[in-house]
Amino acid sequence: MPLSSHARPDPGPPTPLDIAVVGIGALLPGAHTVDGFWQNVLSGRDLMRDVPPTHWLIDDYYDPDPSTPDRTYARRGAFLDPVDFDPLAYGIPPNALSATDTTQLLSLVAAEQALLDATGGDLARMDRERTGVIIGTSSLELLFEMACRLQRPVWLKALREGGIDQARAEKLCERIAEQYVPWQEATFPGLLSNVVAGRIANRFDLNGPNCTVDAACAGSLAALSMAVAELQLGRCDTVLTGGADTFNGIPMYMCFSKTPALSPSGDCRPFSDSADGTMLGEGIVMFALRRLADAERDGNPVYAVLKGLGSSSDGGGGAIYAPVARGQELALRRAYRQAGYGPSTVELVEGHGTGTRAGDTAETTALHNVFDADRHTRHDGHADGGPWCAIGSVKSQIGHTKSTAGAAGLLKAVLALHHRVLPPTIKVSRPLSALSASGSPLYVNTQPRPWVRAQAHPRRASVSSFGFGGSNFHLTAEEYRPAPGRARPRRVRDAERELVLLAAGTPDELATAALRLAESRQAPADLARDSQRDFDVSLPYRLAVLAGTPLQAAERLRQAAARVTADPRRTVALPGMIRYSGPEPVRGRLAFVFSGQGSQYVGMGAGLARRLPSALDAWDRAADWGAGLGLAVHRLVFPPPAFDEAGRERRATALAATEIAQPALAVQSLAQLAALDRVGVVADCTAGHSFGELVALHAAGAYDARSLFRLAARRGELMAKAATGDPGGMLAVTCPENRIAGIIGTTPPDGLWLAAHNAPDQVVLAGGAEALRRAERECAARGVAATRLRTSAAFHTPAVAAAAEPFDAFLDLIDVRPPERDVWSNVTAARYPREPAAIRELLGAQMCSPVRFAAQVEAMYADGVRVFVELGAGSALSGLVSRVLGDRAHLPVCVDRRGTDAFTSLYDALAALAVHSARPIDFAALWSDHAPAVRDERRKPRMRLPIGGNNVGRSYPPAPPREPAPRADALPAASAGSTSHQEGNRS
Secondary structure (H helix, E strand, O other): OOOOOOOOOOOOOOOOOOEEEEEEEEEEOOEOOHHHHHHHHHHOOOOOEEOOOOOOOHHHHEOOOOOOOOOEOOOEEOOOOOEEEOHHHHOOOHHHHHHOOHHHHHHHHHHHHHHHHHHOOOHHHOOHHHEEEEEEOOOOHHHHHHHHHOOHHHHHHHHHHOOOOHHHHHHHHHHHHOOOOOOOOOHHHHOOOOHHHHHHHHHOOOOOOEEEEOEOEOHHHHHHHHHHHHHHOOOOOEEEEEEEEOOOOHHHHHHHHHOOOEOOOOOOOOOEOOOOOEOEOOEEEEEEEEEHHHHHHHOOOOOEEEEEEEEEEOOOOOOOOOOOHHHHHHHHHHHHHHHOOOHHHOOEEEOOOOOOHHHHHHHHHHHHHHHHHOHHHOOOOOOOOOOOEEEEOOHHHHOEOHHHHHHHHHHHHHHHHHHOEEOOOOOOOOEOHHHHOOOOOEEEOOOOEEOOOOOOOOOEEEEEEEEOOOEEEEEEEEEOOOOOOOOOOOOOOOOOOEEEEEEEOOHHHHHHHHHHHHOOOOOHHHHHHHHHHHOOOOOOEEEEEEEOOHHHHHHHHHHHHHHHHHOOOOOEEEOOOEEEEOOOOOOOEEEEEEOOOOOOOOOOOHHHHHHOHHHHHHHHHHHHHHHOOOOOOHHHHOOOOOOOHHHHHHHHHHHHOHHHHHHHHHHHHHHHHHHHHHOOOOOOEEEEOOOHHHHHHHHOOOOOHHHHHHHHHHHHHHHHHHOOOOOOEEEEEOOOHHHHHHHHOOOOOOOEEEEEEEEOOEEEEEEOHHHHHHHHHHHHHOOOOEEEOOOOOOOOOHHHHHHHHHHHHHHOOOOOOOOOOEEEOOOOOOEOOOOHHHHHHHHHHHOOOOEOHHHHHHHHHHOOEEEEEEEOOOOHHHHHHHHHHOOOOOEEEEOOOOOOOHHHHHHHHHHHHHHHOOOOOOHHHHOOOOOOOOOOOOOOOOOOEEEOOOOOOOOOOOOOOOOOOOOOOOOOOOOOOOOOOOOOOOO
16 A cells, blocks of 8 residues: 655755757747747737638637537637648658658748757668657647548538438538548558657658557647656667647637637637737747757757756546646646745746646646745845746747647747847737735836846756646756867857848949849848958958848848939948948048947947847846846846836836946947957957946956956945935036036036036036026027936035045055057046056046036047947937037947837947948857758758648648739838938636
8 A cells, every 4th residue: 555645755956957958840820940030029020910821710600609509719820831841851751741641741841940959960860769748739630620521420410411312422521521631551651649659750761659648738748748758768879759730721720719718809818907818829849858868968959958847737626628737836846946046036937828728727836836935045135025037928929839838838938048148028018906006026018138147056947737637747957068169050040130231343243233132032030240340441342231131131222322423422320221322432440439328228339239249248247247136137237027107117227326327338238348358350449428438447458357347336325325314416508618617607516516518519517406497587588408417426526525535445445457459538638647556546536526518529630540330328419529520530439229129229330330330240150050951962952842730631621712922112202411420727
């Protein structure tokens, strides 16, 4: 007799899985590749649409009344686009296609993707004898279709009872039977779900176990559980696992409609307070798994490491299809027990998230209970309250893919870990009340955000999948941090716009080249890679085009060709679109100019950190530096989303605090410096505005990056303390300096100071609240524009003098070295001295001294600086530089433009340098992580048959008429710039 639960000995914690994901493949709505899927996730693409007539006809089965018999109240879902399938390549006779379910056919494609990825394109590297295939799937649609053909006695009975004579009834039955594909030798294996795995093992000659697992909508994680067991027991060295489900025929819609679980409004909104049900999707996702030790030994690139897998059943007491939070909690706790870490270290959960009220509520309840119990172990300010873990569901984009659901969620989580990005969930204008409560450990993430993490432990993500019948699975995984020199898997390219570069010896040659590219119809990424590789900066005529789609690229290339032809001597500077320059580039010294406090904004640099590992590394290092100071600036620069204006204002106010803004701007600049260093852009000298001068000294080599962060944190802290009481503020006034006396008097009143002279027509006043109000009234009375700046105190005035002495003392603790290049001072409008003691003295004085930016720019120009590259946040300094220099030859370049994706801004800055200043740029460095996806180039397709989620050869529904290609919207014409180069249920 078994021991009771009270007497059972504790076996101790299980060993972490340590299973490596070494290969991935996917066919999902809107994407035939993993790359396409990840691009869709990050762009927030909504793949929901009306049921296509290839699946079933809406007129035949749709009725908005859920109670109507044999009708569905849903008419939308997410569906596979047709895949070019070569049956001969997979050993399938073309005449057997109608006898083979598409889940089997398309699983071969996804399996091949994953195996090619795992082997670097050389399938001969596989140990076929020890490679298994275990797939989560369920009943295939072909089984239902063939069963329908066998209903002839039922049809005949109904016809005879309706008064139709035997002979005519027999003929009618024959006509009905002809609507279904006939039985043939290949039909029996073609309709069996287990042959999904068997066909893969057969085609790729794999001799490990092959089988399929049916746990309803938890099927793919159930299959993964078996795959992991095969690896742990040593019976396999590689297992191909995942989920396969292309069944979106009317039987599936009827099942979900009569439960009922589908959304009456026709959309899937997981974790939203407006969620009203799920929507169906279809797809196939495959993973190649190996033991981590084996993967490392054999040099396999690793996407992520699976650490803990928990499973459970709900037990008795409820409806067989109703979700039970208690049962889900068991799976969660078992997963983290095996992983050897608690959920307090997990910062992303890809939930089951069907969008049903009962399902989402049960899931969030279970997560809250388990995560909250572990909250006390966090040491980053979240132990007492506040969310730390993003939750989402890819079903908001591709619907509920049923047996594939867990695999689709895991693919999203694995790619998030690999790319170090927190991916979005769409369609949440306001989250469930449980997720917006102040004490929730979870929050819904609605925008892609850089996933910043200190070195204390790797990034960690978890995935849930639940199925009818009480099946619960929860899997936790972590980022793989390879040893130096080890290969990493390729990264998916997801730039919003790509940069196409052309150069030629004459304007006509350049225009011809642009028109030739416009007709190529290549993807922008391919155009960009090839054109950047071939770009010759030494040629006299240079052109850059930024575009996000093939259509946009073609249109802008044609626009550019027309401009070049019309007036070859006229420079074109349309930031983010088109840049063109002739044989007289802007020559001269190049300066990095760093922005100061007030330029910061929530989300600054996000696109750069998401797409460039060296930029994200800067944020990661800062997370480590800040941990000892209790300062996590990334949480305020890249905070969880706000769902109303008040929330957005709170985020902006929190970031504007002096003790946060200054270190945040420091890290933003460090990330940009890393990006520019990667492509070989080096400054001849540096400068900054206000706080930016600290960054300028670092960029010139006066101290290291960690010292910069410590200085920024301490300076911000001291200035914030000095500004207690009436901290005052700052007011930008648009008027010449010689007019300001007429506004504030020859001797400014008490509490008001001239804090900066930024341009010939702009000064900044600073002072107490009442003094600034008086100044505003005086400016308004004289018709002078005045704008309050978003600063927390009256900087560069005696109002912050209390911070000077302790800051000087802190400077003495910093290892200051002679700069490697010139640094220009706000205080003197001249070069910084080279002696460390003199540098400390001048930097300490800068805090309370007026900023002489206009004079500084003039001095730099006199010293030969012609190219001013602005780093930090926004483009304000570039505008000021141009206001100072007017029509004199110069080139302001912004690395960051507020309102523009940060990677696009970087690309535009590099385009400006290459085109307008003829600067050599190492563009290849931006592609080193983005090798093309692995394909079997040895095999040439002999047939191309478009196959979607529906089965082949059916007479019903009838084939739809071919639709004309959609007409693209016309792009707005761009204008040329001037020669100054301005820029419910469980399942």
